[in-house]
Amino acid sequence: MNAPTELSHLVPEIRPREVPEVLLRALQDRFGGNFSTALAVREQHGRDESSFEAPPPAAVVFAQDTQDVSDAVRLAAQYEVPVIAFGVGSSLEGHVLAVQGGISIDVNRMNKILSIDAQDLTVTVQPGVTRKQLNEEIKHTGLFFPIDPGADASIGGMAATRASGTNAVRYGTMRENVLGLQVVTASGDLIRTGTRARKSSAGYDLTRLFVGSEGTLGVITEVTLRLYPLPEAIAAAVCSFPSIEAAVRTVIEIIQLGVPIARVELLDKHTVRMVNAHSRLNLREEPMLLMEFHGSPAGVKEQSEQVQQLVADHGGNAFEWATTPEERTRFWAARHNVYFAAIQSRPGCRSISTDTCVPISRLADCLLDSVKEADDSQLPYFLVGHVGDGNFHFGYLLDPDKPQERVTAEQLNHKLVNRALSMGGTCSGEHGVGLHKMDFLVTEAGAGAIDMMRTIKRALDPKNIMNPGKIFRM
């Protein structure tokens, strides 16, 4: 894999297939007012938060229930036309773009909580439920769902991309927290994977095959999730460090000591500046860790004392505590809004996000070399990290009217990914492959593993209609 030097490497392959009129009529007949070919609707369903562009899908079906999804897929399959499930469109990797044309199936109206089994710490939801909606609707149970990508993403989309977020260091990712699924397959049939039992060794792990398959094997129509008791005590704190290295070395020691920290997020000084401007905060514009501790009051005190000692050892300043729920919410909202704060810092810009994740021992090396390269490039950027997992994101902020900036951003990304892979890491910690990382995935997984993925895809979707053109080229 050579570093990209020309724009042509960076544009997705657009190969729209024909969508016959007869299919559109059949969909119109079946779905009536829940079907649209209006340009504005199609355009809204043909883009996400990535910097890619493609022609919009030929039509949008607004599914009300599983039967709708099944019928839409069945009709599309009859005419060998692609289907792309659409949640809230917060993908950063072009997942919902209709690069081979086809029909978008919008699942936002499938937004019901189907059952809350509080005693079992499980919940079953439709795919259009968003993570914030879910936590709002289960609040009365004393339980919560910890996975929190920055956006208020749909649970279906989060499952499809194997999302995680700030709590993953303690609670795991969608991989660990999806117990079971209902899926509409490429033939329009329904299957269930998994059960509500916490563990199982009954057959192939179809649940985890679909989690992270990015809509390429089927459309997720129900998700059963693990929940957790709201911690008795929660404490959040920020502290600043003289350097990124000092902050990262602190995190490495926290993890290696086994401190059960719930969240530990890095923001570099640029990002703190953007966050201050966007969220009207007054944080010290230095590399910063934003942390949260969950447990009993005594446990939280013990963890935070341990961490404060490590922080002091690395020259970090004293914790600034968020002691009320409102303050905590303000901190975390600021963190979750980094992406929008960054976009606002350079009006009209688009962001290219990196998503590497490395073994924790290599985190400092990987980050510091990449920070130097980013600084040298003169391109504005932000840097945040779920550093407890070894996962971090540069967001290179480029002017879409300056093609050279995109080339620069891609070159930085390219170097970063190769560095992470050479350290035993992955090109994607949580955003998925989508359009953007197909070449990186080949380098990471190797041709043999990619062939195996293709073989599975061909076997389960012989007409290649499920979100084609993503993850790997067929």
Next chain:
Amino acid sequence: MNAPTELSHLVPEIRPREVPEVLLRALQDRFGGNFSTALAVREQHGRDESSFEAPPPAAVVFAQDTQDVSDAVRLAAQYEVPVIAFGVGSSLEGHVLAVQGGISIDVNRMNKILSIDAQDLTVTVQPGVTRKQLNEEIKHTGLFFPIDPGADASIGGMAATRASGTNAVRYGTMRENVLGLQVVTASGDLIRTGTRARKSSAGYDLTRLFVGSEGTLGVITEVTLRLYPLPEAIAAAVCSFPSIEAAVRTVIEIIQLGVPIARVELLDKHTVRMVNAHSRLNLREEPMLLMEFHGSPAGVKEQSEQVQQLVADHGGNAFEWATTPEERTRFWAARHNVYFAAIQSRPGCRSISTDTCVPISRLADCLLDSVKEADDSQLPYFLVGHVGDGNFHFGYLLDPDKPQERVTAEQLNHKLVNRALSMGGTCSGEHGVGLHKMDFLVTEAGAGAIDMMRTIKRALDPKNIMNPGKIFRM
């Protein structure tokens, strides 16, 4: 699925394929002294801890390294002959039985720790490393690997069956703790799945497809595992209860409160009696919970006080503490030896183990009804449970010379599985499907999901040579 009434339902389908002389000669040429067709060797590789019997494999290859595995599979593939990986033979479900004939590939000599990355809390091992060997060899790092099926199983076998054990309630199962694999595919090619990063959303989750695939998709030749810091403090305790129900209700509350208990095991009174006899202990012969708490000294104290209160609420007696490592080891050795203690309690018997796992809220109902049925049957049995996960095992102890006892045991198992499935549970929490649960799996997963498993199997192993006849019928 009707309840079995005749023995014919309970015998595996034996369909040995021909193993041509030319293949045996080619294997002999390639492997020399590491190849055997001696009956005693073949018989040792043709059975496990299940109560099933089948003719032994035609030959055994003792693989020294990945290349050996690859060459053996390639030769077998050439003649469309089955290959069955063999670890220590501790499967309870007939996984290693050569029901369609073929070659056994013994991986016991592939027993090296390949790299310990203590700072990253990961280790990479060959598949023949056993769990006790692993923990012995990493002891100096201050880390441990928590997954502990009763037997001293091989890591390769544990990955292949998605094993767990007593620590899963806190640390998860092989599903959560395998980061990556090297696998020899059905064509003899090598692939790697996963990386050493803690999380990834890079492509299909091939790691978790192979974990639990029971050798039917490939032979695992390397496993990268997560490790954990040895807890600063560990405390183990036993306490007795007036009834199984009281013990189980206690556990349900422990889990629902989110107490991070590391182990919580149920033993019924029969089992305590067998354990006392086998391990020369003097435990009170009543339903018992055996528990362990991990954390800081203060954290362990806090957890155990919380749990003691719950125990008292349910009429359990005061904790009997194992305060020294030696005492703890003795308790847990006794627990891990339950199976052997039970077998000794009825000389000459074989055990049929159940393995259902249910959502925790249904645990008491599921268990109590099944205990009543077992008591009514007059068949001797033991009952142990990883009850924090909702997983428990009856072991029905049958006299192999009394066919009716096997029928009775299977009828009990059948009722238990149907009960667990109706409660949202699974037929197998940790032992795998093997030969024994193929019909249960159809009921659990549904015909559509089984078809999808078969489709994947056909796509990845078109000649059906990888441990055929397990998990599902082709």
